[in-house]
Amino acid sequence: MMEFSRRRLLQTGGLVGTALVTGGLAGTAFSRIAAAADDPLYAAARKEGALTLYWGSYEQQTMEAIRDAFKAKYPGIEVNLLRQASQTVYTRLRMELQSGVHECDSLGTTNLLHYTELKKIGALAPFEPVDGVHIPDAFRNLDPDKMYHVGAISLTSINYAPGKVQSPPQSWQALLEDQWQGKITTGSPAFSGDVANWVVAIRRKYGDDFLRAFGKQKPKVGQSNVDTVTDILAGERVVGSGAPFSYTLTQKAAGNPIDVVAPSDDAILNLGVTGILAKAPHPNAARLFTNFLYSTEVSMILQKNYWPTLRKDVPWAEGRSLDQLKWTRNTGDDLGPEVAEGIAKWKELVR
Amino acid sequence: MGVISTDSPDSAAAATARPAMARVPLARTLVFGAVALLLFLLVVLPFGWVLNNSVHDDLTGAWTLGNYARIFQSADLLEPLFNSLLLAVATAVIAVGIGVPLAWLVSRTDLPFRRTIRVLTLTAFVTPSFIGATGWILLAAPNSGWLNALWRSLAGTEAGPLLNIYSMTGAIFICGIYTVPYSFTMVSSALDEMAVELEDAAATLGSGTLRTMLSITIPLVTPAVIASFILSFIQGLTLFGVPAFLLTPTGIPVVTTKLAEFYQLFPPEIFLAAAYCMPLLLVTAMLFWMRRRILGRKQFVTISGKSRAGRRIALGAARWPAFGAALLLPLVSVFLPYAALLLVSLTRAWGQGLSWENLSLYWYWWALFGNSETHTAIVNSLLFSTLAATLCVMLGTVVAYIVERRMVFGASLFGAVATVPIIIPGIVMSVGFFAAYTRAPLNLYGTPLLLVAAFAATFLPIAYAHGGSILKGIGPELERAARSLGAGEGRTFLSITIPLMGGGLLSGWFLVFIPIIRELSVAVFLITPKTNVMTTLIYNAKDGGNYEAVCAMSVLLLLITLALVAAAGPLTRLTTVRRTSRKTGRKSAPAEGVLPT
Numbered sequence: 001m002m003e004f005s006r007r008r009l010l011q012t013g014g015l016v017g018t019a020l021v022t023g024g025l026a027g028t029a030f031s032r033i034a035a036a037a038d039d040p041l042y043a044a045a046r047k048e049g050a051l052t053l054y055w056g057s058y059e060q061q062t063m064e065a066i067r068d069a070f071k072a073k074y075p076g077i078e079v080n081l082l083r084q085a086s087q088t089v090y091t092r093l094r095m096e097l098q099s100g101v102h103e104c105d106s107l108g109t110t111n112l113l114h115y116t117e118l119k120k121i122g123a124l125a126p127f128e129p130v131d132g133v134h135i136p137d138a139f140r141n142l143d144p145d146k147m148y149h150v151g152a153i154s155l156t157s158i159n160y161a162p163g164k165v166q167s168p169p170q171s172w173q174a175l176l177e178d179q180w181q182g183k184i185t186t187g188s189p190a191f192s193g194d195v196a197n198w199v200v201a202i203r204r205k206y207g208d209d210f211l212r213a214f215g216k217q218k219p220k221v222g223q224s225n226v227d228t229v230t231d232i233l234a235g236e237r238v239v240g241s242g243a244p245f246s247y248t249l250t251q252k253a254a255g256n257p258i259d260v261v262a263p264s265d266d267a268i269l270n271l272g273v274t275g276i277l278a279k280a281p282h283p284n285a286a287r288l289f290t291n292f293l294y295s296t297e298v299s300m301i302l303q304k305n306y307w308p309t310l311r312k313d314v315p316w317a318e319g320r321s322l323d324q325l326k327w328t329r330n331t332g333d334d335l336g337p338e339v340a341e342g343i344a345k346w347k348e349l350v351r
Numbered sequence: 352m353g354v355i356s357t358d359s360p361d362s363a364a365a366a367t368a369r370p371a372m373a374r375v376p377l378a379r380t381l382v383f384g385a386v387a388l389l390l391f392l393l394v395v396l397p398f399g400w401v402l403n404n405s406v407h408d409d410l411t412g413a414w415t416l417g418n419y420a421r422i423f424q425s426a427d428l429l430e431p432l433f434n435s436l437l438l439a440v441a442t443a444v445i446a447v448g449i450g451v452p453l454a455w456l457v458s459r460t461d462l463p464f465r466r467t468i469r470v471l472t473l474t475a476f477v478t479p480s481f482i483g484a485t486g487w488i489l490l491a492a493p494n495s496g497w498l499n500a501l502w503r504s505l506a507g508t509e510a511g512p513l514l515n516i517y518s519m520t521g522a523i524f525i526c527g528i529y530t531v532p533y534s535f536t537m538v539s540s541a542l543d544e545m546a547v548e549l550e551d552a553a554a555t556l557g558s559g560t561l562r563t564m565l566s567i568t569i570p571l572v573t574p575a576v577i578a579s580f581i582l583s584f585i586q587g588l589t590l591f592g593v594p595a596f597l598l599t600p601t602g603i604p605v606v607t608t609k610l611a612e613f614y615q616l617f618p619p620e621i622f623l624a625a626a627y628c629m630p631l632l633l634v635t636a637m638l639f640w641m642r643r644r645i646l647g648r649k650q651f652v653t654i655s656g657k658s659r660a661g662r663r664i665a666l667g668a669a670r671w672p673a674f675g676a677a678l679l680l681p682l683v684s685v686f687l688p689y690a691a692l693l694l695v696s697l698t699r700a701w702g703q704g705l706s707w708e709n710l711s712l713y714w715y716w717w718a719l720f721g722n723s724e725t726h727t728a729i730v731n732s733l734l735f736s737t738l739a740a741t742l743c744v745m746l747g748t749v750v751a752y753i754v755e756r757r758m759v760f761g762a763s764l765f766g767a768v769a770t771v772p773i774i775i776p777g778i779v780m781s782v783g784f785f786a787a788y789t790r791a792p793l794n795l796y797g798t799p800l801l802l803v804a805a806f807a808a809t810f811l812p813i814a815y816a817h818g819g820s821i822l823k824g825i826g827p828e829l830e831r832a833a834r835s836l837g838a839g840e841g842r843t844f845l846s847i848t849i850p851l852m853g854g855g856l857l858s859g860w861f862l863v864f865i866p867i868i869r870e871l872s873v874a875v876f877l878i879t880p881k882t883n884v885m886t887t888l889i890y891n892a893k894d895g896g897n898y899e900a901v902c903a904m905s906v907l908l909l910l911i912t913l914a915l916v917a918a919a920g921p922l923t924r925l926t927t928v929r930r931t932s933r934k935t936g937r938k939s940a941p942a943e944g945v946l947p948t
Contacts, residue, residue, distance in 0.1 A: 059895030080880035085894060091619045092876050095782070099789040101796060113617050188599060190612045220600050226896035233702035235495035247896055256702030336617055351602035
């Protein structure tokens with residue numbers, strides 16, 4: 001119902017309603033727009049008049065809400081949003097760069113490797129967003145040269161059907177217990193970046209023995225890890241491994257019988273990253289958008305859609321926060337080959 | 352596409368002296384030139400880029416044959432090829448095995464509710480196969496499938512699953528039933544256009560209904576049967592959604608799921624992906640070669656300017672059992688899966704199951720009004736599909752005519768070119784189009800024109816094959832008569848051939864329009880925020896796990912397309928009547944019988 005009224009307001013209420021509801025802040029909408037109008041970056045962006053986003057982080061609905069909030073706060077800038085899967089967006093951008101096409105201003109995908117490659121070929125422009133000081137400390141200054149920044153925080157966990165499972169597995173190790181044989185659903189590392197990340201993390205933690213034992217549990221392997229939710233809601237399986245944390249919570253909030261467990265042996269955290277293209281046709285609009293990502297408005301939208309927020313001062317939905325979780329993140333320069341090796345091992349041991 | 356005819360007094364006078372072929376070189380040159388140019392732009396150029404990509408290294412960009420070497424040296428890459436072949440052959444066998452008898456029942460007999468069966472078969476066609484697969488997952492997943500639950504309630508809770516959709520058999524079944532519409536439409540339009548003298552002769556000589564069908568009717572439409580077999584085979588090779596959903600969980604890789612993995616890798620191996628499509632091209636080329644061997648120089652002409660009666664074969668006592676059998680396909684391809692999709696789309700949160708509190712039209716409201724992107728996407732989908740289908744049918748028909756009537760030297764090359772695009776999976780073709788049209792002098796990137804061109808090119812083979820199989824049934828006598836009365840080639844084509852093709856052209860239009868509107872992969876690198884289409888949104892919703900939205904949008908897509916088909920119904924009738932009266936030379940031709948009632 002909240003969604004309904006917000007959308008209606010977006011359409012009918014116009015500027016005032018939009019800014020009020022999406023912002024949810026003290027102070028009037030007008031004063032904020034007035035403040036925005038004094039911003040020299042906004043003035044420069046407005047002169048450019050448009051902004052093109054190539055984004056794969058966040059699902060369509062959240063991304064559209066962010067776009068709409070940006071448009072409401074900064075009128076006069078037309079926003080073109082291309083929302084496709086991260087790898088598709090990146091493949092396209094690569095082909096565009098090879099053909100000398102420069103359409104994209106801001107790129108947001110779920111794979112850090114995209115940015116290390118783009119940086120190497122000089123395709124990114126440095127920028128230091130003023131509001132970046134609010135980013136959780138662990139993810140600030142991702143790149144010393146400020147070529148890219150955190151764009152999304154995504155957690156991989158365990159999900160389950162509360163009605164059918166009395167005590168869900170509390171850790172990755174617990175998934176290997178006999179009672180879960182034939183009951184687990186997961187995604188494929190060959191199709192899903194999140195699952196690939198999970199495989200890398202699990203191999204670092206427990207080695208290939210884990211994968212071997214996991215294969216013996218006869219999990220149902222879908223494509224995306226979103227499929228775990230589908231399988232659980234349909235009743236095909238009762239426990240999901242390598243499952244999307246935020247998305248499961250969204251489905252729970254929608255009234256579906258599903259819940260998450262943050263595993264005691266670490267939820268796997270993956271960073272969505274964002275960068276501004278060196279030859280962006282609207283560089284100032286891109287800078288304005290990057291800075292806007294770290295605004296309270298955006299973090300409120302993320303909170304509402306069960307995503308981890310990008311600001312220390314905005315808690316997650318249901319009062320959760322990063323500090324309450326045990327988490328780990330795959331770091332290192334050789335992640336590319338490690339992912340490929342993980343996929344190969346998966347194919348050998350799990351199926 | 353202008354087909355030019357000249358009938359000025361000068362050229363008409365010249366025609367009496369010279370052979371007709373050489374009469375109007377300018378117009379001829381222009382038409383053939385235009386066709387050749389279009390084929391070059393739509394097919395040769397993007398395919399050329401795919402071919403060029405296939406011999407380059409993904410990492411270094413250097414020239415190499417390494418991609419091909421990798422394919423044939425790695426068991427990991429060979430296995431999907433064999434699985435795909437199995438899937439494709441089985442799909443084609445099912446499509447033809449069901450589609451041809453069904454077409455005969457609907458086109459040639461007094462089966463009850465023929466028009467309903469036609470519409471329902473078309474409904475199956477409108478369904479993107481990944482949507483059909485989704486519906487069937489809800490029905491026949493081993494643990495949770497509703498049909499399996501029903502089975503357990505009958506056979507006891509300990510019974511194993513009755514059906515397991517996550518299997519090669521399951522994938523073949525889904526690919527098969529959603530490919531039947533191809534064979535059905537192609538064969539039934541050939542049957543619709545067919546005269547009945549030979550059938551009458553067989554009946555007079557004492558042949559029964561079944562024997563007449565098997566020994567006269569079906570052999571006469573062999574070109575359509577073979578063409579639809581090949582198309583169904585190609586469908587089985589190139590479908591992505593069904594194997595991705597149904598075969599990934601069983602660990603059976605096919606070519607298209609493997610291609611998706613290449614794109615998913617970092618860095619993406621798009622050049623290897625291009626090379627990986629070439630074996631498909633080779634296999635399909637072999638099929639076309641076999642077709643030539645089978646059809647050879649046989650004649651399939653049944654429309655020859657002689658009168659024809661529009662009589663239907665009486666099924667007698669078999670009428671209702673036959674109707675029951677004809678309903679089986681709509682049952683498994685439309686009623687059952689859509690019942691499942693409809694139920695999900697009508698729930699607020701589908702995991703809660705069915706209850707009054709959970710029933711809601713919210714997702715329909717959301718799809719129509721709640722999402723700002725949907726409006727543009729629906730308009731774009733309809734607009735691009737209409738333009739692309741029209742371009743596609745015009746070009747496909749002209750190419751088919753040139754090939755069938757062997758109008759220029761090397762005409763069959765035109766045909767071969769027009770057939771290539773469908774064999775290359777959309778995601779790879781998309782890269783070809785991207786490469787061809789993002790650089791000067793033909794920079795169309797970001798324009799609707801590029802999408803229209805890519806859609807038209809992808810389904811050109813269907814328009815061409817369909818046009819060809821109709822033309823094979825139209826004898827050249829009437830065209831020759833027109834020519835000897837002084838009409839030019841263009842005029843003959845427009846005023847004799849096209850009217851004779853009649854309703855077949857309209858069914859051909861739908862045969863490409865529908866796959867275009869549900870096509871996803873060829874657009875993947877070509878759409879921009881301003882040229883977004885329905886299927887991308889559906890896929891994004893699926894990607895985001897929003898099942899209720901996926902189901903609601905699928906039901907809407909189905910309803911929109913069905914409304915269009917329904918609107919075209921009266922149109923079909925008009926063209927059919929007009930054609931009949933012209934052909935038979937009777938002013939008041941009895942429309943009853945030849946109409947798809």
